[in-house]
Structure formats: structure tokens, C-alpha cells
Amino acid sequence: MSVLQELSQNVKSIKPLEYEILARRLKMIRKELRQGERKPYKEVLDVSFGDLHMSGLKPLSFVRQVLAACLYPQLIKSSTFPVDVKQRAQRLLRECAGGSVGSYTATAGIHEIVQRISEFITRRDGGVPCSPENIFISPGSQWSIGNILKILLNSEASPRTGVITPVPNHSTTNSSIMSLGGVVVPYYLNEEQGWQLQVEELQRALDSAKGQCNPIALFVTNPGNPAGQVQSRKSMQDVIRFVSEKRLFLLADEVYQDLLYENSEFVSYKRVLAEMGPPLSDTVELASFHSASKGFIAECGLRGGYVELVNVDPTVMKHIHTMFSTDTCAPVLGQLALDLMINPPQPGDPSYPLYHKEVEHIRTALIHNAKRVREVLNSLPGFSCQPVEGGSFVFPRLFLPAKAIQQAEEMGMKPDTFYCMRLLEEAGVLVLPGSEYGQKEGTHHIRFCIMSPQETMEEVLRRITSFHTQFMRDLS
Amino acid sequence: MSVLQELSQNVKSIKPLEYEILARRLKMIRKELRQGERKPYKEVLDVSFGDLHMSGLKPLSFVRQVLAACLYPQLIKSSTFPVDVKQRAQRLLRECAGGSVGSYTATAGIHEIVQRISEFITRRDGGVPCSPENIFISPGSQWSIGNILKILLNSEASPRTGVITPVPNHSTTNSSIMSLGGVVVPYYLNEEQGWQLQVEELQRALDSAKGQCNPIALFVTNPGNPAGQVQSRKSMQDVIRFVSEKRLFLLADEVYQDLLYENSEFVSYKRVLAEMGPPLSDTVELASFHSASKGFIAECGLRGGYVELVNVDPTVMKHIHTMFSTDTCAPVLGQLALDLMINPPQPGDPSYPLYHKEVEHIRTALIHNAKRVREVLNSLPGFSCQPVEGGSFVFPRLFLPAKAIQQAEEMGMKPDTFYCMRLLEEAGVLVLPGSEYGQKEGTHHIRFCIMSPQETMEEVLRRITSFHTQFMRDLS
Numbered sequence: 022m023s024v025l026q027e028l029s030q031n032v033k034s035i036k037p038l039e040y041e042i043l044a045r046r047l048k049m050i051r052k053e054l055r056q057g058e059r060k061p062y063k064e065v066l067d068v069s070f071g072d073l074h075m076s077g078l079k080p081l082s083f084v085r086q087v088l089a090a091c092l093y094p095q096l097i098k099s100s101t102f103p104v105d106v107k108q109r110a111q112r113l114l115r116e117c118a119g120g121s122v123g124s125y126t127a128t129a130g131i132h133e134i135v136q137r138i139s140e141f142i143t144r145r146d147g148g149v150p151c152s153p154e155n156i157f158i159s160p161g162s163q164w165s166i167g168n169i170l171k172i173l174l175n176s177e178a179s180p181r182t183g184v185i186t187p188v189p190n191h192s193t194t195n196s197s198i199m200s201l202g203g204v205v206v207p208y209y210l211n212e213e214q215g216w217q218l219q220v221e222e223l224q225r226a227l228d229s230a231k232g233q234c235n236p237i238a239l240f241v242t243n244p245g246n247p248a249g250q251v252q253s254r255k256s257m258q259d260v261i262r263f264v265s266e267k268r269l270f271l272l273a274d275e276v277y278q279d280l281l282y283e284n285s286e287f288v289s290y291k292r293v294l295a296e297m298g299p300p301l302s303d304t305v306e307l308a309s310f311h312s313a314s315k316g317f318i319a320e321c322g323l324r325g326g327y328v329e330l331v332n333v334d335p336t337v338m339k340h341i342h343t344m345f346s347t348d349t350c351a352p353v354l355g356q357l358a359l360d361l362m363i364n365p366p367q368p369g370d371p372s373y374p375l376y377h378k379e380v381e382h383i384r385t386a387l388i389h390n391a392k393r394v395r396e397v398l399n400s401l402p403g404f405s406c407q408p409v410e411g412g413s414f415v416f417p418r419l420f421l422p423a424k425a426i427q428q429a430e431e432m433g434m435k436p437d438t439f440y441c442m443r444l445l446e447e448a449g450v451l452v453l454p455g456s457e458y459g460q461k462e463g464t465h466h467i468r469f470c471i472m473s474p475q476e477t478m479e480e481v482l483r484r485i486t487s488f489h490t491q492f493m494r495d496l497s
Numbered sequence: 498m499s500v501l502q503e504l505s506q507n508v509k510s511i512k513p514l515e516y517e518i519l520a521r522r523l524k525m526i527r528k529e530l531r532q533g534e535r536k537p538y539k540e541v542l543d544v545s546f547g548d549l550h551m552s553g554l555k556p557l558s559f560v561r562q563v564l565a566a567c568l569y570p571q572l573i574k575s576s577t578f579p580v581d582v583k584q585r586a587q588r589l590l591r592e593c594a595g596g597s598v599g600s601y602t603a604t605a606g607i608h609e610i611v612q613r614i615s616e617f618i619t620r621r622d623g624g625v626p627c628s629p630e631n632i633f634i635s636p637g638s639q640w641s642i643g644n645i646l647k648i649l650l651n652s653e654a655s656p657r658t659g660v661i662t663p664v665p666n667h668s669t670t671n672s673s674i675m676s677l678g679g680v681v682v683p684y685y686l687n688e689e690q691g692w693q694l695q696v697e698e699l700q701r702a703l704d705s706a707k708g709q710c711n712p713i714a715l716f717v718t719n720p721g722n723p724a725g726q727v728q729s730r731k732s733m734q735d736v737i738r739f740v741s742e743k744r745l746f747l748l749a750d751e752v753y754q755d756l757l758y759e760n761s762e763f764v765s766y767k768r769v770l771a772e773m774g775p776p777l778s779d780t781v782e783l784a785s786f787h788s789a790s791k792g793f794i795a796e797c798g799l800r801g802g803y804v805e806l807v808n809v810d811p812t813v814m815k816h817i818h819t820m821f822s823t824d825t826c827a828p829v830l831g832q833l834a835l836d837l838m839i840n841p842p843q844p845g846d847p848s849y850p851l852y853h854k855e856v857e858h859i860r861t862a863l864i865h866n867a868k869r870v871r872e873v874l875n876s877l878p879g880f881s882c883q884p885v886e887g888g889s890f891v892f893p894r895l896f897l898p899a900k901a902i903q904q905a906e907e908m909g910m911k912p913d914t915f916y917c918m919r920l921l922e923e924a925g926v927l928v929l930p931g932s933e934y935g936q937k938e939g940t941h942h943i944r945f946c947i948m949s950p951q952e953t954m955e956e957v958l959r960r961i962t963s964f965h966t967q968f969m970r971d972l973s
Contacts, residue, residue, distance in 0.1 A: 041822065074597035082569075089569035093561045099577065121550035123796040160636050160800065163825055176652055176678070196823040202652070320599040322829035324636065324800070346517065347672040349639050352828040353798035 039438050039457045040069070046442065047451050062449030066481050068469040069451045071246070071413045073319035076473035078386065081379050083372045084318055084361045087113070088354055091122050103371040113357050122353040128346045130158025130327070131353075134360045138327055141363035146292040155330045157341075158359065160351045162276050162312040162326035167197045168348075169308050169328060172341055173238050173270060176202030183234035185226050185269070187218070188459035189416060189466070191246050194274075195459075204234035209461055212418065215407050216250035220259045227267060238270040239263070244277040244287065244411025247458050247468040249391075251285040251410040257293045261305055271307045276326070277412040279316035282391040285410040291331055307331040313358040315413065317380045319472070325355025390471040390478040391415070397482045403493050413472045416455065419465045424496040437465040440492070448488035450481055515914050515933045516545070522918065523927050538925030542957050544945040545927045547722070547889045549795035552949035554862065557855050559848045560794055560837045563589070564830055567598050579847035589833050598833070602826040605818075606634025606803070610836045614803055617839035622768040631806045633817075634835065636827045638752050638788040638802035643673045644824075645784050645804060648817055649714050649746060652678030659710035661702050661745070663694070665892060665934035665942070667722050670750075680710035685937055688894065691883045692726035696735045703743060714746040715739075720753040720763065720887025723934050723944040725867075727761040727886040733769045737781055747783045752802070753888040755792035758867040761886040767807055783807040789834040791889065793856045795948070801831025866947040866954040867891070873958045879969050889948045892931065895941045900972040913941040916968070924964035926957055 050065055067075070074080055083106065090096040090110035097107045116133045118124035129135060135153045142151040159165040174182045183204040186195060195205050208226035210216040218241065230236045241260065243252045252260075264271045273290040281287055291309055295302050312326035330338065350356075365380075366372040391409040398406040398417045406417035421436050429439030437454035444467075445451050455466025471478065526541055543551070550556055559582065566572040566586035573583045592609045594600035605611060611629045618627040635641040650658045659680040662671060671681050684702035686692040694717065706712045717736065719728045728736075740747045749766040757763055767785055771778050788802035806814065826832075841856075842848040867885040874882040874893045882893035897912050905915035913930035921927050931942025947954065 070601060072594065072600050075595035075600040077595060080597055080599050085569045089565040089572065092568065093558075093565035096565065096572075096577070101572075101575065101577065117798070118548065119551035119553060121556055121798070123556050123798045124548050124551040125546060125797045160828065161825055171676075193823060193825075200647075200820075200823070321601045322593070322597070322599045322826070324825070324828040344676075347669060347676070349637055349669075349800070350798070352636065352800040352831060354830055355828060 039435065039454055042438065043069070043441055043445060043451060043453065046445060050445065050449070060449065061447065062484070065445070065449040065451060066477060066484070067451040068471075068473060068477075068481055069453045071315070071470050071472060072321055073383070073413075073472045074321075076470070077477060078319075078383055078472065078474055079379065080320070081318060081376060083366055083376045084320065084358060086372075087361055088323075088357060091117075091354070091357060094120070105366060105370045105372050109361070113360065117353065122357070124353070126350040126353060126356065128348055128350050129156070129342075130351060130356050134158065134356055137360060138329075138363060142289075142291070142329060146289055146295065149292055149295040151291075151329065155333075155338075156327055157330075157345050158325065158327045158351045158356050159345075160324040160326070160355060161314060162274065162310040162328070163193050163197075164324075165308075165310050165326055165328040166194055166272065166274065167201075168345065169272065169330075169341075170197050170201055170203065172337070172344065174198070174201045174203040178235065180232075181234045183230050183236040184238045184240055184272075185223065185230075185236050186240040187242065187245075188461070189247050189455065189468075190240070190242065190459055192457055194240060204230075206230045206234065206236050207459060210245070210248055210250065212248075212407060212461075212464075215410070216245060216248035216416075218250075218252060218256055218260065220263050223260070223263050236267075236269065238272055240272045240274070241290075242274040242277075243290075244280065244285075246274070246277065246412050247414040247416040248407070249409040249412045249415055250407070251281065251287065254288055254293055257288065257290060258297060261290070261294055261297060261301060265301050265305050271305060273307060273309045275309050276312040276315045278311065280387065280413060281411045282388050283408050283410050287411065291329065294331065304332060306333050308333075313355060313362050316362060317383050318358060318362045320355070320358045323355040323358045324352050325357075325359045326351075327359060386473070386475050386478075387413075387471060389475050390473065393475075393478060393482060394471055397486060401486060401489050403489065409471065413470050414468055415471055416458070416466050416468050419455075419467055421465050422493065422497045425492070428496070437467060440465070441467060443492060444485065444488050447491075448484040450484050450488070515911065515930055518914065519545070519917055519921060519927060519929065522921060526921065526925070536925065537923065538960070541921070541925040541927060542953060542960070543927040544947075544949060544953075544957055545929045547791070547946050547948060548797055549793075549859070549889075549948045550797075552946070553953060554795075554859055554948065554950060555855065556796070557794060557852060559842055559852045560796065560834060562848075563837055564799075564833060567593075567830070567833060570596075581842060581846045581848050585837070589836065593829065598829040600829070602829060602832065604822045604824055604826050605632070606827060606832050607829075610634065610832055613836060614805075614839060618765075618767070618805060622765055622771065625768055625771040627767075627805065631809075631814075632803055633806075633821050634801065634803045634827045634832050635821075636800040636802070636831060637790060637797075638750065638786040638804070639669050639673075640800075641784075641786050641802055641804040642670055642748065642750065643677075644821065645748065645806075645817075646673050646677055646679065648813070648820065650674065650677045650679040654711065656708075657710045659706050659712040660714045660716055660748075661699065661706075661712050662716045663718065663721075663935075665723050665931065665936055665944075666716070666718065668933055670716060671935075680706075682706045682710065682712050683935060686721070686724055686726065688724075688883060688937075688940075691886075692721060692724035692892075694726075694728060694732055694736065696739050699736070699739050712743075712745065714748055716748045716750070717766075718750040718753075719766075720756065720761075722750070722753065722888050723890040723892040724883070725885040725888045725891055726883070727757065727763065730764055730769055733764065733766060734773060737766070737770055737773060737777060741777055741781050747781060749783060749785045751785050752788040752791045754787065756863065756889060757887045758864050759884050759886050763887065767805065770807065780808060782809050784809075789831060789838050792838060793859050794834060794838045796831070796834045799831040799834045800828050801833075801835045802827075803835060862949070862951050862954075863889075863947060865951050866949065869951075869954060869958060870947055873962060877962060877965050879965065885947065889946050890944055891947055892934070892942050892944050895931075895943060897941050898969065898973045901968070904972070913943060916941070917943060919968060920961065920964050923967075924960040926960050926964070 086106040139151040139153040183206045314321040398404040429436040452469040562582040615627040615629040659682045790797040874880040905912040928945040
């Protein structure tokens, strides 16, 4: 008998993801293809993940050159790299203990980088001040979110502590809340209105929690993942008034702030809050998350993110400092990547022309993909796709015929997982089911990533079109 | 009023570290020196941390060359690096999604690296089989320990769950246990016997928990941190029999397995367990931790470690898989560093001569430092230092005069912190107080790191000698 048989309830509440079922099949299909098995496609296109480099888009040369020079400083002496790359590497190495990226750093991050992040935020927000004391670098934004949730969620409280979270939402945040003993209180984004957040719905969610749990925070993602909406200033003002009135902590996942399409504009919650003036600007407690895994830099594998805290009570800040300081530091190269993301080459720098060209190449691909995905899907019967205004995902609605739902049930699968599995099997495209992210009862969706070269996205859309047409014909 | 005023008890139980008080003063002294203030030293020597590169020892060229080439693959085409470096980089890039270290990997780590870790363990343990299914790569070993503790500790259990942990111990593990709602049950290593672990003491610790908590696991570090002892096979066999009899999960921190002095030998708990044969070898549940932050590679900043699980119940393993899979992957360069650590260049490889020379340079310095520290400290009245058999720290005992203890009390400081503060202030050497790691009531220690160039350690010892002599003269 195992000494571990009495597992913590919180750990047991973590459910395996639908994704894993599909990922396992993907692995097998790839193996079958390698073994020469005949299929209607030569390779599988995996657009399930928000991973620019995996999709075939290239890393930014400037970023990689600086990091390579930091790892192997002899490169600074050689003629391999442009002079601004070498200077950046030299400066960053001076800021590392012992001049090595292999040393530990302060647990909140390298001081100088934290300082420059605060300057970046001030610039971005049109001069709203930002103190480095309120910034903590971490191995990615999900990790920061988890750490702030640890502070917010009291696993011993009765009733339990709740967090009001959007539907749809990326699944990791909900898992974190549950594994820490918190309760997920869902609010629905309005799909028909382009996935906008509506305050009446927040109120309904809050009311629904009565007698169930004690909601202490509201979680928003802007630009949205997976729904791709970008919030208007007006909507953000409504949210800020709501959290102030209901005394909720505001958690703002803003990692997609650089990825904008359809003329949409990103404004940070911090900025909107400052613009609203006192008493709101002095009282609403806010945590804003950003990451080097997203945007044009897209260095997911380096693991660097940060959180900025606003208006948090000083005694609580002390606990947060202590909690972060018991952790080891974030990976140094992830920290350096953050610095390169917020301070890219400027016009006149030797690296600027190539940097600019590479970013524009990615931007053009994403704008193209965001537009084409919507055009193509909306031309297919049984699909309805809202505009993709920002971020890296699209979350189209799928109107499945009754026969498809019945077949899925017979196979013990959720209808949207059934659709994804068939799409993978028959067309060699991996997308993920809406049930993984939450959706209104009775509706179905798929989620996929638009961060890929245009040709790849065109091929994905061709395969979806052909599969979907056949699927609807067979099962209608 | 803050919405966070009701902080989770577990978070509040995390105390700020003594280290922070000293670190703050260190920062100020460095600033004062920069501003030209006159002190008896020109720079502070910080030997408080186990950080090879910070101390001035150099990173291994082979490791850095491969990683730089992986970051910026154009380097593979150039003539900058030896051919085996390029081949390693090419192979590793093939194993990264999209051929980029910027992509996410499987959450347990890149499959091929996990596979090679299992082969390394099998080699190391003289053929004892190891399955890749039981290995999880993480951002450092502390993170793995935290994740396994999350599984072990049931924060809702009554009585609470306990973990039997050594005194002295590195402070992060104890913080993790407490922050997860567990109870630390201390057992004392026997200083007079070279910090050996004694089973009678484990029994005493277990008895002491009665009525307090339900001990579910035993934590050991071998080679020891901070005490520097290396366990004998016999002692490990005793421990294995003890955990089997008492049905405890065995947590073995083995991150210092490559750093051995004084003819000591490292044998893994997994190997000893296998040698003991059934029923023990089939039943004792073990987690063993290793890291790329230690050893000769010492890439703390890259954040790569792993845990191997042995004999864990399959249903529990499923939960562990699920829990690890809700996290994002470990930093890719940390994962690659692990691979380079366990598969260094071999004789005949173009990189071997330089690699060998660099490793031997570090090894010579550490062997010298381990020996010299003991010689010098034991020659000083009021110091007693056990042999440093392994690891990167020394934990000498300090016999403080009554006057020193009284002065410390008057200043509201722990006596050993008082000593460390005076040493920092007057001699410009940062070491940490034993109270940070736990010590027998009424005894005092300091901890410092021996991973530094020989000249640095000699200078540290000169400064300690001179300070200590004066300190004892003044306060005796």
C-alpha cells in the first residue's frame, strides 16, 4: 500500500486535459507517418499552441545574437555581431553577478532590468509613474499568476475564496485556482458582441457566488485568450468601477499587448485606472502580467515574465516580497529576453533595419492570418467567427449537426473533442476543443493559433475547409 | 482598507530570512565603497551563496559554446566552434519543436533529454534500471521538491502532515513545507561525528511528532548542505530500513553528487535501495533530486533540474503526471544544460582537452579550499570545523564568548547574525549565520561557500582570521 494514498484533495481536483488525448494521438500519427503509413496528408499541422517558433516563424536575430554573446562572451570580441549587439551584451553581463548568466540573481530579478521595466511601463502608459519596487520578474506570466493567487486564496477560509474568471479562458489559470483550494466563478464574454466583457454579466456572476464562496478577485485577459477580443477604454472603466465597488482585486493578464489587428488599440488597465483619478486611482488593487513568451519576440522556451502590482497595501507587499524571496530567481536568459523585448533596437542602430524587417514580416503574417481565418471560416456553413482584434488565438463557434453530437456521445467524447479528433485524423490538423477553455452550455467551439507563416495558415484553412465540408455533408 | 487583509495563514507563516538583513547591509557597504568611503577593505567578498560563477570561477566553455550555437544557429555554420560542439547543437536543435530553443517543450521536459537522463542514471548506478516515465525536468531542484511536497502534504489533514527534516538544512525546503501547510519535524545531524545521520535520532524525531502531526516523509541531503558530510552506504541502508518500517516517503536531495573531497564516494539512494533487494527495493518510495546548478557546470542562472521517482504507486504517478502537466515547461536552455552535464565530452572529442582542463581547474580549487578552510578555522580559538567531504558549503561551529552573546542581545540580534554582521562590517566578508539553517539550541555556526578561486578563499580566510582574533580578544 502506498504512503501516498491519501492525496491532497486540491491535487486530486486537477483534471487531465482534453488536450492530452489529442496530443497522444498526434504523437502516434506522426510515428505512423514516419513508418510510411499512407494518409491523406504528408505531415500534421499543429496549430494548437501559441508558439511562434514551433510554427516556423523565425526568432528575432537581434535577440538571439545578444543572448548568444551573453552566454559565450568571446563572441563580443569577434566580428560576428553588430556593434550594438555587442554593447548590449556587455551591459547585460555587467549586470549579472560575476559577469555570468549562470549566476543567481536577486529573486525579484536583476535590479537594472527591473528598473528598465518600470521605465518601459511609464513610457507605455504615457507617463503614469511606476516604481521598480512593485515589479517581480518570474519564469513566465503563468507562474506570476500562480504566486499572486497563492497570496489571494485562503485555502482554510470558510466559505472558500473565489475568483471571478472569464468564459472562455485559458485553462491553466482555472487549474491554478482550483489546485490552491479556490473556487472558479465564471462570467461569460458576449460572443455575439465580439466577445466583449459586460458589467451586467459580472454582476450576475457575483450574485451566483452567494452562499457558494467569497469572491475576492476578478480575472481579465486583454487582448483576450482564446477569444481574441480587445477591450475598449469604456469597458475597462466599467470594470474598474465594478471592482472598486465590490472590493475585488483586479488581475489583468496583458501578455498579448503587442499583438493587435483590425486597428485595435491596447491601453493598459494601469493607465485607464490612473486616468480615472482619485479615489479610484489610489485604491483599486491591480496586478498586471506581461511576458517574453508572447509578442514578436515569442521566446516561450526562455521563460521570462513579470507582474506589476498597483495600490497593494504595504503590509501585504511585505508578505509578497517575502514570498517571492523564498523562491529562486527566474532563468537569467528569460530575464534578459524581457529586457530586449522592452528595449528593442531604435532607428539608427546597426541592428535596426534587420530587426524592423523581421518584426514586420511576422506582423504581416499575423494580420493576414487574422483576417483570412475569419473570411474563410465565415464562408463555411456551421462556422461563425468573431473578429480577431488581438492576441494569437481564434475561437470560432461550431454549429454541429445532431448526428455529430450523437456519434460523439456514443464514443464517450465531448462533441467538440470529437470534431477535433476527426479533423486531426482525416485532415492532419491539430486544433483544440472549446470545452478545454469553457463555453456556454450547448455551444461548441474550436481554438487555434494564428501565429504561423501565411502559407501554413492557408494550408490549415484549406484542410479545414475540405474536412469541414465533408463532415457537415456526412453528418447533416 | 485592503481586500487582501485576510492573508492566507500559510503565506503569513513564511518569515523573512536573516539573510535579507545582511544582504541589505552588503548592498549599502558596496555603495559606500563606490562613493569613496574609507574602509579596511577595498571590496566585499561575498561567499554566502553556492554560486561558482559569481565567485569568479569560469563557466565551462563546451557548455557555453553548445548553448550559444543553439540560440544562434548561424554559429553552427561558422568556424568559431569545434566540430563536436556543432554536432551537439545540431542534435539538440532537432529535438526542439520548430528547431528553436524558444519553443515550449513537453512539460516533463524534451523527450530525448529525459531518455538520456534515464540512461545516465542507469550508468551511474551500475546498471540499476531507470524508466524515463519516472523523470520530470523542472526549473531547478527546489522547484521539483516543492512540487513533490505539494503532492505529499495534505493541507486539510488533521492532524497536519509532517516532514522529518535535518538540522542543519537549507532554508528553502523548510519554507516550502510550511507554506504548504505542513509541519517541519527536525532531526539533528551529529556534528561531533562529522555531521553523520543517526537512525536513533530519526526515531527520536518521529516520537517527538506524536500528537503534533502525522509524519509522511523523511528528507535527506547527501552530500549535505550546509554541513558538507557524505553518507556511508551503511548509514543509507539504515535510513532505508527506517523509512520502510515507518512507511515514510524518502526525499533525497542529491544535487551535490559530483562534488566530493577527502576520498569520499557518492552512492545514490536508488542504487543502495536496489542493492538491498526485495522486498525493500520494490516498495520504498523515493524521490531523488538533481540539478544543473551545482557540480562543475554550476549553471544556476539557467534553471534546470530533475526528479526521479522510484516505486511510486501508479495511481499517484498519474496524479503527479497531471500536476506536472498543468505547469509550463522548464526553461529550454536549463534542460539543454542538464543534457550537457550528464553527457560531457569524452576523451578523443575535440572539446575534451579544454573541458578536462577547466573541470580539473575547478576541482583543484575546491579540494584546496575544502582542506584549507578546515585547517585555518581549526587553528583559531573558538572555531571547530568538521571535515568537508562533499558539496559546496562549510558549516563550522563558533564558540562565542558570553560578552558577544550579551552584546548581540542588547542589539536585538541573534548571536551568530551579530558575528556575521561584524565580520561583514569590519572585514568585508559576507557569510551567513547558522540560525538560518537550524542548529542545536545554544550552539552557533556560520555557513559559507567554498566554490571560489583559491586566491579568493585564501583572502577570505586571512580576513576571517584577523577579524576573529580581534573579535575574541575584544569580547573575551
